[in-house]
Structures are given as C-alpha cells and as structure tokens.
Amino acid sequence: MELLKTARRRSFFSELLYIVLNVMLAGVILGTVIVTAAPWYAFLLVLLSKWRVFAVRTRYWMANVRANMIDTIVGLSVVILLFTATGSIITQVVITLLYIGWLLAIKPRSSRFYIIVQAGVGLFLGIAAIMQISANWPSSLVVLLCGLVGYSAARHILSVEHETHLNFLSLLWAFVVAEISWLSYHWTIGYSLPGNIQLPQSAITITLLSFLAERVHSSFQRDGKVQLSELLLPTLLTVSIIAILLFVFGSAASI
Numbered sequence: 001m002e003l004l005k006t007a008r009r010r011s012f013f014s015e016l017l018y019i020v021l022n023v024m025l026a027g028v029i030l031g032t033v034i035v036t037a038a039p040w041y042a043f044l045l046v047l048l049s050k051w052r053v054f055a056v057r058t059r060y061w062m063a064n065v066r067a068n069m070i071d072t073i074v075g076l077s078v079v080i081l082l083f084t085a086t087g088s089i090i091t092q093v094v095i096t097l098l099y100i101g102w103l104l105a106i107k108p109r110s111s112r113f114y115i116i117v118q119a120g121v122g123l124f125l126g127i128a129a130i131m132q133i134s135a136n137w138p139s140s141l142v143v144l145l146c147g148l149v150g151y152s153a154a155r156h157i158l159s160v161e162h163e164t165h166l167n168f169l170s171l172l173w174a175f176v177v178a179e180i181s182w183l184s185y186h187w188t189i190g191y192s193l194p195g196n197i198q199l200p201q202s203a204i205t206i207t208l209l210s211f212l213a214e215r216v217h218s219s220f221q222r223d224g225k226v227q228l229s230e231l232l233l234p235t236l237l238t239v240s241i242i243a244i245l246l247f248v249f250g251s252a253a254s255i
Contacts, residue, residue, distance in 0.1 A: 022103040025049055029075075030082060030096045039083040046075035067159075069152035070122035071107055074099075077122075077129035084132055084197050091195030115160050116214060123153035124207045127181070131188055131200035139185050143178045150177025150206070157214060161221060173213065180206055189245075201245050208238045 025045070032042045050072060053064040078099045085091040106117060126149035134142045151174035158166050180202060190198030215234045219227045 019104060023100055026096050026100045026103065029079060029099075030092060033079065033082045033086070034089075034092070037086060039079045042079040042082070043076060046072065046079060049075070066152075066155060070118050070156045073122045073126040073149055073152060074102055074107075077125035080129040080133055081125075081197060085195030088195035091193075091197065112160060116157055119153040119156040120207055120211065122156070123149060123177075123210055124203050126152075127177075127206050128200055128203040130181075131184070131190075131202055132198060134185070135188075139182060142185050143182045146181035146206075147174040147178035150174040150210075153210060158217075161217075163217075163221075169217075173210070176209075176213075177206055180209070204245060205242055208241055212238045 029042045029045055032045060033039060036042075050068055053068050054061055056064065078095060081095050082092050085095065102121065106114060106121065109115075109118075127146055130142060130145050130149070134145075151170050154173035155166065155170040158169055163169060184200070184202035184205075189201040191201070193199055212231075212234050215231055219231060
C-alpha cells in the first residue's frame with residue numbers, strides 16, 4: 001500500500017513539474033522577445049527545449065527530429081508571431097496563453113484525433129508565420145520552407161496510420177503545398193488581426209485542402225476505395241470557405 005502511495009505521489013509531482021516547466025518555457029520565450037525586441041534568442045530557446053531529441057544514440061536522431069518537427073514548427077511560429085506583435089502586450093500574452101494550451105493540452109495527446117489536430121495546427125501556424133515575414137525573401141526560400149512544413153504535417157499524420165508509402169505521400173503533399181505557396185507568394189492576401197499580425201489567406205486555404213486530403217486518404221485506407229458520400233460534407237465545407245475567401249474577402253490588404 002505504501003508503494004502505491006509513493007508511486008501516486010511521484011506521478012503527481014512529475015505531472016506538476018511538467019506543467020510548471022512548460023509554463024516557464026512559454027513565459028521565458030515571451031520575456032525574451034519583449035526584452036530583446038528580436039526573435040533570435042527565443043528561436044534558440046525553442047531549439048534548446050528539444051534537447052531530448054539528441055539524448056539518444058545517433059542512429060535515432062533523424063527519427064526523433066522527424067517526430068518532433070511539428071512541435072518545433074509550432075514553437076518557432078509562435079516566436080515569429082510574438083515578434084510581429086511587438087508593442088501589443090495584450091496580443092503577445094494571448095499568443096503565449098494559446099502556446100501554453102498547445103504544450104499542455106494538445107501536444108502530449110496521442111489519439112488519432114489529436115494527431116490530426118497537431119498536424120493542422122503546425123501546418124497553419126507554419127505557413128502563416130512564413131508568409132508573415134517573407135515579403136522580401138526570394139520565392140525559392142519561401143517555397144522550400146512551406147514545402148518542409150507540408151511534408152512534416154503529412155508525415156505526422158501518415159506515420160500513425162501505418163502507411164506503406166509514407167515518404168512518397170509526404171513528399172507529394174509537400175509538393176502540393178510548395179506549389180500553392182509559390183502561387184500565393186505572388187498574390188499574398190492577409191487579414192488584419194490585433195498586434196499588427198496579418199493572417200494569410202494561403203494558410204487557411206492550404207489547411208482546408210490538407211483537411212480534405214486527409215479525409216480522402218482516411219476513406220481509402222478504411223474501405224479500400226474513396227467513398228464519395230463520406231466526402232460530400234468536407235468537400236462542400238472546404239470549397240465554400242475557399243470561395244468566400246477568394247470572392248468575398250479577396251480584396252483584403254496584401255501582406
């Protein structure tokens with residue numbers, strides 16, 4: 001009985017320590033961006049927080065890097081958004097609180113639903129952050145980074161579905177995301193948010209198309225063919241939102 005009480009006590013303190021450390025990480029990242037008025041040291045903090053990726057034998061490094069790509073993308077994207085919102089402390093605090101929610105409520109989950117949510121959040125924030133700061137970048141760099149984000153999101157989902165063509169499908173979706181990013185680079189529409197943040201139309205479009213692609217793949221894996229009846233609602237939802245963005249809100253200010 002005493003052993004059970006000790007185990008529970010250790011579990012409680014471990015959970016409490018996990019929460020405290022993650023809240024501290026988000027708080028220190030926010031403080032670093034505010035104090036330095038630059039993203040570089042906060043980038044370094046996000047990368048240092050992934051030290052466990054390399055705390056194994058070298059042959060596991062690449063697998064760990066791939067497994068942690070979405071979390072790293074989310075962390076780096078949050079830094080970019082915090083830096084963009086410099087001067088608006090309320091917006092920065094809200095972003096930090098959302099990041100804490102990611103660290104404590106979404107990131108640790110391993111069910112299929114949460115895996116899809118994690119990939120969607122990483123994809124959306126990654127594309128949004130890249131488009132936010134890439135106005136003067138060469139298009140090749142933007143396309144490469146967006147393709148990497150697309151690859152990471154696709155692989156994050158497919159890796160838990162025991163997909164036999166994991167690399168091929170991940171690269172295929174990376175190519176699709178890269179193509180859309182190249183088109184949107186020359187016609188980037190953004191919707192103004194508090195704190196001088198611009199929400200790129202391309203981030204919304206790519207995330208919606210990725211959701212539809214996931215539904216198609218899921219239907220094929222489960223039934224051996226694509227069930228059109230199951231895809232009717234997701235397709236209508238995706239097409240409707242994209243049409244509204246293009247034709248109703250298409251005149252929003254460019255980034």
